[in-house]
Amino acid sequence: MTNTRRRAAGWRAATALLLSGALMGLAGCAGGGAATPAEDIPAEGTDDGTTLTLWTRAPLEKQANLLVDAYNASHENQVELTVVPNDDYVAKVGAAAGSGGLPDLFAADIVYVPNWVEQGLFQDISAQVDGLDEKDQINQGHLSAGTDTDGKEHVLPFVLDLSMLFWNKELFEEAGLDPEKAPATMAEYADAAKKIQALGKDGVYGTATGLNCGGCLVFTWFPGIWASGEEVLSDDGHESLLANDAAKEVYDTWRDLWESGAVLPSSQDEAGPTWTAGFTEGNVGLMFYPATLLSSTPFDAGVAGIPGVDGGASTFVGGDGIGISKDSEKAAQAWNFLTWLMSEDAQVEVLAKNNDVVSRADLADNEYAAKDPRLVTINEVAAQGDTPVALNFQQAFNAPGSPWLELVRNAVLEGTDTVDADNDAITEILAQ
């Protein structure tokens, strides 16, 4: 009896030890890291043959490969690039951040940058950024997204992606529209889409969008509201203003387009992966489209800023910001990559040469842009664009089933009069 009791007590002690050990272990591996100031880094960084790791998400794979190849060819440091599927990127970064395993450099969708800066995932590079001669020329939207409430800077632009109005000139001509003239208002946009639809060509639609893709809708519909002189978020990013008159006009226009049958039917369940495919294949007359796909569009397409309700033009200055991770012990070498990224060699000889938008205003009018006036248009509209900043942006807008998606689907597909209530649901999340 005594033995049994003693044995039971032993087992209890062993179990308690095991449990407490496990919990202590768990607590130990769960600590969040604070950003470490990257002090004592030379202005040009260090190029000593170190191998750096870099993560980016799949939509920017082409540009990331070009940049990394060019850097590796001209520097002793070598960058190893990892491209992560878009949907898995946040989870991968989160898991790595929790375990102290972030790469030296990583890019983040610019709308997530404020939150990730707030969480301390990037090192403070204020001193280095302030030391750049061209600092005032760097895209201010990306810089401010990476600046925390204390004014410390953490990211530079990696690749800029702008939303633009693209139209298929051949279909415009067939529909009796001027192929050299962009629709200047939302009404003209709708009119052009309906005229192309009226051609009755098999498999050809007036326009397309991603009605089950919060990120696509943010990227392409916010600029129409900005171009109309309205805002989408309050200054502090805690309130949604997506029930204003201009926003409602945008939803009504798309509701009308949807009911008229001028929208590619698969737009209804388009969650993102193929939202531009219809236009790229030449089966869509006009749509709001990412500027990074300019070089991948195989036919003559016109490019303009996204029009407002009564005119004007704007764009969503998206893409990714890049910074040195909190876990990197090679900050001086990583800064060498970042300072090169802002150089003319990278911006013009890599990005502009491959029909991508540059991140520096002073390099917008470059030799490659001069060969293609559409690039000049994109660079000009970039100056009129905006980047919304909110800590809970992903949850409110980009996540599957976000309240923003509900707002759009209710307004456009269902035709319910719930914009105000749905806008309140977005505010509820932004205010958390």
Added chain:
Amino acid sequence: MSAETLSPPTSPPTAPSPPHRASRARREALRGWLYASPTTLFVVFVFLLPLLLVLHMSASDWPLLSGNQGWNLPENYVDAVDHRLFWDAIWFTLKYTVITTILLIGLGLGLALLVQESTRWKSLLRTSFLVPSALGLASASLLFYVLYSPYAGPFADLMQSWGFTFLGTPEGALWSTVFLIVWRYAGFYMLLMLVGLQAIPDDVYEAARIDGASAWQTFRGITLPLLRPTFALTIVLCVTGSLLAFEQFYILTKGGPDNSTMTIVQLIYNVAFQGQNDLGIAAALSVIVLLALIVINIFQLRAFRRTDED
């Protein structure tokens, strides 16, 4: 009275003394634990520790990007139940479970009877029904994603001209996913049913035939009652699998459109990695699902045990 006179004369002269017996028992116990230790370690590291981790997370304020911020009870559980999609996800998961369970058990039994009766095409039919089960669920989901795609799928042109999308409406998304699951699992459930059918002794059917029972009477009076243990197994498997459905929805619908195909596990994933990025609330949801599964399984097994006893 001496000790010798007390000892029975038949007792073996080499009987071990009590201390020896105790040490041998200890040695045997130790040997037993040594044999069991690999499994014990496996259970501890693969089941027990992850379970403890989830319990610990469910009690902690644990944002994905910044790690454990300390205890957060009972807020995590309150937030989990208060989540705007919690009850919708539960309702959809139950609806999906009922549909797939009825279809898979019914179809599995039907296919099993078919391949049992058919003599000429038996092997071909069995193989063709079972082949989809060899494909991983994620691979099968990707395959159907392409088949359903309005761009790459074989019906793309037809779909566009008809204005039809497989995954574009709540009903379309549900039934497109159910079709995938039925295609993927019907053969597997056929196999389980076939094992059950073949365990029924032939002489029972022989006796029924001699008594003049019709095919329907034989099916209702013999096959169905004697398949009860197989039904118990298949229903438990099907219900548990459907309540934990994730891959097919993650790949095909991502819970949409309009959150209409949001299963409880998809919701857990979304809370952890898509938007809210809160591992604490996601873990609390996981614990709730775990408890619900335990309760449901207990009820199921008790119900079948009772019918067995009847």
